[in-house]
Amino acid sequence: MLRDDDTLFAALIARDPSYEGFAYVGVKTTGIFCRLTCPARKPKRTNVVFFSCKDAAQDAGFRACLRCKPLDTKRPASGALEILRDKIKAEPDRRWSAEDLKALGYDASTVRRAFQREYGVTFAQYARSQRLGLAVSTLQQGGSVMDAQLDAGYESSSGFRDAITKLVGDVPVRMNARQVLAAQWIDTPIGAMLGVTDDEGVHLLEFAERKALPTEIARLRQRVGPIRFGQSKMLEALAHQVGQYFSGRAASFDIPVVQKGTPFEATVWSALQQVPPGETRSYGELARFIGRPEAARAVARANGANQVAVIVPCHRIIGADGSLTGYGGKLWRKQWLLEHERRAAATTNR
Template identity: 80%
Template sequence: MLRDDDTLYAALLARDPSYEGFAYVGVKTTGIFCRLTCPARKPKRTNVVFFSCRDAAQDAGFRPCMRCKPLDLKRPTSDAFETLREKIQVEPERKWSAADLKNLGYDPSTVRRAFQREYGMTFARYARSQRLGVAVSRLQQGGSVMDAQLDAGYESGSGFREAITKLVGDAPARTTGRQILTARWIDTPIGAMLAIADNTGVHLLEFVDRTALPTEIMRLRNRVGSICFGNNPMLERLAEQVERYFSGHSACFDVPVVQRGSAFTTMVWEALRQIPPGSTRSYGELARLIGRPEASRAVARANGANEVAIIVPCHRVIGADGSLTGYGGKLWRKQWLLEHERRIAATLSKQ
């Protein structure tokens, strides 16, 4: 249900992302409709009208904004961001310089900020992570340390060893033949996610700005030993299912999940996966469902320890009074995910 106009106008002024895809604003003086997160100058309260969907805005005669592109499923990003990301995917071993960016017509500082916004790291770090991923893959396949070092763009052997150690938790010469977890970015309408998996299943799926993410990565690295950017069939399968989820075609996942926890924590995680999409449970209800009605606080801790977002749907747990309560991926995303799943459930029930 669309919120009252005063609430939506306040969200417009704040560029609140929690309404992304669920509310749009039409500007009477221009005949254009936008996302509430549009970076354009904000219109006066008397000059706006709100809509619950894009079709309603268009039916009312409003044209889509060329700046925030409300007809696109994904949030708009700069042309430089999209172009450079594609180029890195095609040439993951390329070492980029500021001169390369300028030759393409891009300002290096603008590119740096664009990647920082989406991935929490600069363009240089993003490109280097992909090069290191290729280098580690070659080491695992028996390639020489020197070849891998040069492929990654390092002239200094010590610099390369340090970078590899930080990324995968081991020195290059000891990487050959080891089982390694693979990481990749997955873009969604509400922000980039980091996925880490191997052939057995998904070990981590988190929004990139989750405060606990560095700790979770370190814990996973200490437990498993090695993590490297790259790709594998499990990550491809996961990316496809995440895409279907965010496009509204399905709220179900069948990729295997690999998480380690106590017997109690594992029981809570399994109970989370039994909550139907479009529904919520309180911590107390979840405690009763697992036969531990006195353990609502322990359930909350286990809920917060989940490292596989969306698939293990900890966002479907709310306070006893109906409040959203804590969510490591940020409360606005929790609200977005719940509303998104309600719409998916409503759509599927009509089919």
């Protein structure tokens, strides 16, 4: 249901991302329609009209904005982000400099802010994580520490060891004896997510902006093993299913989840996966479902400890009064996910 125009205009001024995909604005003076998050100069209140979907905006004669690209299924990212991600993927062993960025026509400080905003790390840190992931692969395949060091672009062995220790939680000489988890960023319409898997399944899937993400990574390293950035068949399957979900083509997941927790947490996480898309439950209802009616607060803590967002749908748990309660990925994303699932469920049930 489309909100009233005053609410939507306030969201337009604030560039509120919670309406991403569910509300669009048409500017009468230009004949163009945009996302509410469009960075273009804001029009006057009297010159706008709101639509619940892009088809309605087009049917009314409005053209899609070339800046915010409302017809695209993915949230528009900086052109630099897409181009530089592709270049890093094509040359994962390259050491990028400010001069390289300038040669491509980009300002280094602008690129830094764009990567920081999207992934929570700078461009240099993002590129380095890919180089280190390549270096870890060299070590796993029997290469020497020196080969891996040179592949990653480190002249100092101590510098390489320090960096790789921070990334995978172990020093190279001991790494062959431990399981190494594979990590990669997955883009979604509401922000980048970090996926971590092994051959058994998904250990972590979280939005980049989640404040607890560093703590979760540290816990995962301690419970399971070191982590590297790289590619794997399980990561490819995860990215595909996440893409299907966000595009509305699939409401559920069949990829295995293998996150570690206490027996009680595991029970709660299993119960969460039984809440149908398009529906919600309260903490008390979930506690009664697992046969522990007195444990609503413990259920809430287990819900908060979930490290596999969306697939283990902790966003479907709300307050007893129907309010949206805390969500590590930010409340606006919780609202977006619930609305996305309600619409998908309504379409399926027609």
